[in-house]
Amino acid sequence: MNAWQGFKGDHWKSSIDVRDFIQHNYTEYQGDDSFLEPIAPSTDKLWTKLQELFEVQHQKNGVYDMDVDIPATITSHQPGYLIQTEEKIVGLQTDVPLKQAFMPFGGIKMAQNALTSNGYETNEEMSKIFTDFRKTHNQGVFDAYTPEMRLARKNKIITGLPDAYGRGRIIGDYRRIALYGIDFLMEQKKKDHALTGYKEMNDDVIRLREEISEQYRALADMKEMAASYGFDISKPAANASEAIQWTYFGYLAAIKSQNGAAMSIGRISAFLDIYIQRDLDNGVITEFEAQELIDHLIMKLRMVKFARTPEYNQLFSGYPIWATLSIAGMGLDGRSLVTKNDFRILHTLTNMGPSPEPNLTVLYSSHLPEGFRTYSAKIAKESSSIQFENDDLLRANWGSDDCGIACCVSATVIGKDMQFFGARANLAKAVLYAINGGVDEKTKMQVAPNFRPMTGDTLDFEDFMSKYTDILDWLAELYVNTLNIIHYMHDKYAYEAPQLALMDSDLRRTFATGIAGISHATDSIMAIKHGNVKVIRDEDGMAIDYVPANEFPTYGNDQKEADDMANWILTYFMNQIKRHHTYRNSTPTTSLLTITSNVVYGKATGNTPDGRRAGKPLAPGANPSYRDGKFLGEKHGLLASLNSTARLDYTHALDGISNTQTINPNGLGKDDETRINNLRNVLDGYFDKGGYHINVNVFTNELLLDAQKHPEKYPNLTIRVSGYAVKFRDLTPEQQADVISRTSHDFM
Amino acid sequence: MNAWQGFKGDHWKSSIDVRDFIQHNYTEYQGDDSFLEPIAPSTDKLWTKLQELFEVQHQKNGVYDMDVDIPATITSHQPGYLIQTEEKIVGLQTDVPLKQAFMPFGGIKMAQNALTSNGYETNEEMSKIFTDFRKTHNQGVFDAYTPEMRLARKNKIITGLPDAYGRGRIIGDYRRIALYGIDFLMEQKKKDHALTGYKEMNDDVIRLREEISEQYRALADMKEMAASYGFDISKPAANASEAIQWTYFGYLAAIKSQNGAAMSIGRISAFLDIYIQRDLDNGVITEFEAQELIDHLIMKLRMVKFARTPEYNQLFSGYPIWATLSIAGMGLDGRSLVTKNDFRILHTLTNMGPSPEPNLTVLYSSHLPEGFRTYSAKIAKESSSIQFENDDLLRANWGSDDCGIACCVSATVIGKDMQFFGARANLAKAVLYAINGGVDEKTKMQVAPNFRPMTGDTLDFEDFMSKYTDILDWLAELYVNTLNIIHYMHDKYAYEAPQLALMDSDLRRTFATGIAGISHATDSIMAIKHGNVKVIRDEDGMAIDYVPANEFPTYGNDQKEADDMANWILTYFMNQIKRHHTYRNSTPTTSLLTITSNVVYGKATGNTPDGRRAGKPLAPGANPSYRDGKFLGEKHGLLASLNSTARLDYTHALDGISNTQTINPNGLGKDDETRINNLRNVLDGYFDKGGYHINVNVFTNELLLDAQKHPEKYPNLTIRVSGYAVKFRDLTPEQQADVISRTSHDFM
16 A cells, blocks of 8 residues: 555554554654754745734634534535635635534524624524434433532533533544544444444443444535545545644644534644654655744644633633644653654744644653753744643653653543543532531532531531531532533534544543542631631621631642642542442543632632632632732742642542642743753652642743733743633733742742 | 303312323214214315315425425414304414425434425425534434434345434323413423422433423413414313313324424324313304314314425325324223214314315224214215224223324324334345345345345245344344334424323423334245245345245235244234333334335335235235235235234334224125124124224225326325325325225125
């Protein structure tokens, strides 16, 4: 087969096994960044044009244009281009760059809310179709919710549930199209269909058989869509240009038809490098052209846009779509998976400047070649646009060197796993429910069962713990049941056929839950135990504020007792989650990740016993609390903070642990070289200690304050927030304030 | 509450219990038919107009008009009338009488096939909506089918599956609207929703919770639809006219939005009589007006039409819709449930002449008052339009005196049970599969597993039985699994919300299977055992014909060994069916019923060892074989035939046993009075012996032969075929021939 000429290995040829192909054919690169090429003229023209469009989009509050009456499917739109003659990689979500598609399958009300909130009229005919004839996910969910679920949702003890937006986080193995071509993949799906079920045709078997048929049709649609751009993807890609194009077409099919919250592209770096290296070796392309191809691909990922509601934008600020692209990582055989392509991909941040998307994610290990570790530290320092995840933990816990990150910190084995994304429960608010007998401190509604509240002027630790576990038990059950409904309905009404079509049919499903407010829950319990917390009550006797008398250990300061308490909360809650039936018998996981919703969650959470003030943002993800009042916050510098975070037990938080840090450049060293080396050493140490993830920001607070005042001066200023990168000017004012109030470490 | 003034009893007032209301309030009638009133002028005008429309419809091959682009829902159409000023009971399926609605939810291809086969253009926009956006039942089924299922279907070993039409047979308790009003019913559904599920939110619970929400919306839609006709059905009906109108609105909601094969109305006779009797007692209406109301209701049921495909019409000939209306029956307390209304309903056949619809069904018992038994025998003799079912068996096996018949012979407890209708397996063909090692005798395809065929010149009984049970085991598994898919998808894509809205939320579901060809299977086995059957083989050695040398016992002649064998087949197959997982853990049942599909099934079935010729229709339902060749057929008269059928074990065929008989009037007696009395005595005896069902035709074969030649002379000639009544002229030529070739008993 000509397309596979020169490729080694056998197993991947007879059955789908992209990893096997990579392992047999990639060329590890141990050098430095000196080979990298500058921006090509075509890239420059395209990027200039795109920036003009971005500016228009920014002026129009993030919406360049919107479709009103074409329900988006893989084949719903005619081909579209940025500058057709310059594009080496083609394909837009709609027929016009940045134009947001109309995606009603998740919920017609949301799709229309996205339109009206941006000044567009809705189409009556579409309302009728997606109300009278085609039910949508959101309607299905609310048809099945219990009053208790609605109440918990309204009171934000469970928050940000994907019942009014697409769950996302499902990564198709888009590489399969390039390696095998669509026809082979369709054949395999046909075989899988034949092998699904034996003797008993029960609901699970029927559902999967139908899904595989949907996947099969999605593959046919991809072929049709690619053909409209003039490409025949029925056969394998024959060169680097085709390999990139074919892979992108797979991803394009997903983002054309699904507006999941996180639409990650997976792990394509070493894979595509194999094709590039073959072309380079055969003199088919030059390094300059290789970089041009990669730049063009990355530019496409920078263009992905979804129509979203104001409520969604509050939760996930700055229009993230998490086109998460995972690079580097170690192989199971001890070689690193670093190729020149990992450099090329990071180099797009230099050629085209920083950008929030794609969400560039380095799978880090101190065993990676020093050249790459240094270069990634350099790019992190310069761009504040990339994140790092602990590849040693990934391999050990997921049993694969072909993991990719979905969204922010959620690992999946590419093509083998899918995730049921499940937002998060607010365990800081749960502390207050334990104290007030299940009554919400903001709304005064009885949300949890009528548990006995804590009485008295101070809080007794043992009494509190007994009540807190009662609340966690109740919450875990309610949370899992709520998610069971959501995923049942999502599969029923908004099934992700294009992504699943590019994955194994008998995949592993994880059932992701999440914890918000871990630091405040931890510190509050520490305050109750050691702080002799005085309770202030309102006229009804409800606890509304807390005054710790004494100092207490806090999370984020390398104080083992506090860090252990964080792990206790995580483990206890996770174990409760595990006790329940999960949809499709999926494997339950949890995360310590809030994305930017920490602001919204904090707004809904009253004063907490650790001294945090009501309404103030929660610390995001697994971050230690910010300084607030007398006791709270990181006081012992970057390394102490990292030590605490590294102590969190990833095996109980397999959906990921998010940690966002801002470092003052001067805190890192006097000159750039020192700073880069120090940052690299910090990363080595943090990950060797078991830290799972870090968002690295290197700038001063003064820069942010200036950008807050003069946004026009910083159109491209990109920073890492919890789980993604964002243009600072696109954050809500509240979230800008939150970012500025974070600890910026002046010393290590 | 004014609407309930004068009504007795308590339980039905606080929770939905229509039976309890009936039991406390109905007035048994033990008299004769002398009170009945003739046709009213309004009825006459309406019926004259309707017959004109029927004539147009007949000229246009059964289609008066068709909607092309309004997907039918409860509220999709404006009100429509026949002659508005004359109609005491209003409501049409669409806005024009007899106009067939566009119903794509079951399958867009079928809906459009129904259009194009009748010369209508299809609407492109509808194709797009119901292909790209709204998947339909049929597509879902075929997405999940296995190749084996497709093969079995194609080879017609399993036949007539509701995968290309609506399953039907689900009877809403339409009386509930009259008794309680919609608002009360909505309140109850809200309560049911709250009580569905506990602790674990699994797929079953989620599905039911969503369904109850759909039901709730359907109730609201009914209210809206009724309001468009100027009626407020939110409150209970206050008089007879409203009670009939409210009840009909419920049924109308079902037939507006669902085109199930059988759309039965249930058991409304005694219920409505209570309202009529109250109005009569209070001088609100006269008997003449009461009859007028009933005539108008029945006329509405005569007007129900669905757009159907040619394939469907082949299977179920003559446009039946099974608006089955069950009357009479005994009460659990020993009183009969016969009221004047049962007379009024049968009297419609006199006032307006015979008619196939509604499918009038007498729940018979020899304990019914003699006046009614005589009157129903009289009407049966005069109209050949009614059927009888054994009410003693119903009460004993279903535990209720509020059963109704769905379709032909399938009992359900009104408002408490629903059925998953499942067509039938051809057990006559299965005999041939056993002989030929699973190879189909018509297509030569290997359909069943590669079993060892029977070799040799004659058939050995023991060898055959071992092979036949292997085939039945295989067939039962495949059949149940196929139905599991169909019902999963039907619930998913074509859920019968209006009917289910009028039933209990936690209902019992039966999983109906069916057996075709029981008489030929039985007689073939008898031939193999006793007939020394010589096998004739084709050039490949495949058995293609059979010549019994000796006489053998046959079913239908009161020969116990043959009748026992029929029961053995039924019991063995049913026990195999029961071994498998059924969708929603429904209760498996089976029927001996083919409707008119016996012709199509026979066409696909080769020569059988009983001597039946290839391609000839199977005997319908549980009917004994017609005379065919030397050995086959009923030879011992009506009573011997009935004795055989009565021997079939209803407890193993709870979905019903269908028996259609034609009696020469002269065989019944010399004058009308004798004939009526003899027919009543035959019914008494048959049902007392345990016969389950009988379709009574009283005419000579000469009449049919004349009607075949001169259809214009007999526009309203109605006959009973297997399970329903039909206008003779609407049958296909093949089915007319089949009816004529049936045994017409000249002696008892």
